[in-house]
Amino acid sequence: MKIFSADQIYKADKSTIEKEQISSDMLMERAATRLFEWIHTRLQGAQVNIQLFCGIGNNGGDGIVLARHLQEHGYNIQVHVVNYSEKRSKDFLLNLERLKDRKIWPDFINEDSSFPLISPEDIVVDAIFGIGLSRPLDQWVANLIGHINASRAFVLSVDIPSGLPMDRPPVSEVIEANHVLSFQVPKLVFFLPQTGIYIDQWEILDIGLDTEFLTHEEVGYELIGPPDVLPLYRPRNKFSHKGTYGHAVIIGGSYGKIGAVQLASNACLTVGSGLVTAFVPKCGYHSLQTALPEIMVLTDDDDENIEQITIPFVPNAIGIGVGMGTSEDTAKAFGAFLKKQENPVVIDADGLNLLAKHQELLKSVPAQSILTPHPKELERLIGKWDNDFDKLEKTKKFSSKNDCVVVIKGAHSITIYKDKGYVNSSGNPGMATAGSGDVLTGMITGLLSQGYEPLAACVFGVYLHGLAGDIAVHQYGYEALKASILVENIGRAYQELLRPPNRENSQES
């Protein structure tokens, strides 16, 4: 699903209004009707106290229209206009008049007003600022937002939590939303660590914006869910054999860190690679052969570290770096190995640390190779960033310059290739555990080995990895989720992804 910028959303509005020959207030009416339906379906007329805080722009206008619908259906409402500017929008004013025509008199909150009492049992509708927020809040507006946050009432934000800009981190208070009803499209800020903290749940409300515009407009980011990954799936052929799905090699490990290779190799095989060989220092031989009978093991001459990488065949995919260490000898072996590679490789963990330490090696990394850093590893590679938006821009530049796919691991892992970012939607905090990244490296390598293109292997692999975590968490809970359990659930993740949509319902009936 595409993620649009504020400018693009305004363009989509304009295009809809022109094509459908409707007025802008009709679009506002449509948006607010969706809001009303969402609330009405859940509350069914319950006499809970609903306090609507409306700004003076179109986000506020949405809130004012919603208030009218709620009142018409017998809800218990209080409307507050947050009077932060004289420049009221046309549709806000129009709807304020309509509200007054129905004898609903909002109270106006100004700089000198005392704030209304909000009980924890109330519902707050946050329609103060939408995607138009463009400068820091006046102090009294920030205080009001702080007052709402302190109330412990359930807060429903219209379109985006007020105080959150669309394209940079906030500088003052932001509404802490329990639920955001986002018009038509998700916003990038929902998924970034610095801004996503203000959103508990979010949902899209379809307000019927021009589909032709939405389809054809180029975007910088996409949110990746099942409809996006399913077309990437490469079904198995009845007459295939293990050779069809490639021979992958996982290179890594050092004394005390052979487990990383075990996890990655196991994930690589489980995601479907035909054959898997692990290349480790000698000390890893017995444990790997015992733990994973399905994989083959090659060893370095050294007992504890990788010092020379020799693979006596041409693998279909290689993943390198997990648990590998960063000794000088390993760095040399890594450099010599990179120089010999012609096909994309997957580089993780100490492979990334070595690249960061010896940046001259970057030019030996084959085109379209995959780098899977967590934020610290990314920082070592691309330098410090000012904020999440800067981080993404810098990563895009790095990806373009070095022609590589970068998977920024995190709560919503983002795969970057050149000027485009793919934001993952699966996964959970239980996956923040030792070895989770090794499993991902193995999965991506295993997908490459089966013939997935590098970018597709990342987008698909990251989603499947998260889905395995989401399935596992039902059984184990967040704390007890371990990386090996993720591997055990890769098969179920495939099944879940490929399950026909109506199967669950028919089983229940």
Ligand SMILES: NC(=O)C1=CN([C@@H]2O[C@H](COP(=O)(O)OP(=O)(O)OC[C@H]3O[C@@H](n4cnc5c(N)ncnc54)[C@H](O)[C@@H]3O)[C@@H](O)[C@H]2O)[C@H](O)CC1
């Ligand atoms: N397609 C859609 O999604 C639709 C969205 N709608 C709603 O419209 C808002 C966006 O409305 P807009 O009037 O452009 O912006 P805001 O309401 O967010 O802001 C109001 C106003 O305030 C000015 N401003 C910006 N920053 C500050 C500040 N710190 N202090 C004071 N004033 C500030 C700014 O210039 C704006 O003019 C969208 O989110 C949806 O809720 C439509 O109703 C339907 C279609």
Ligand SMILES: [K+]
């Ligand atoms: K809002």
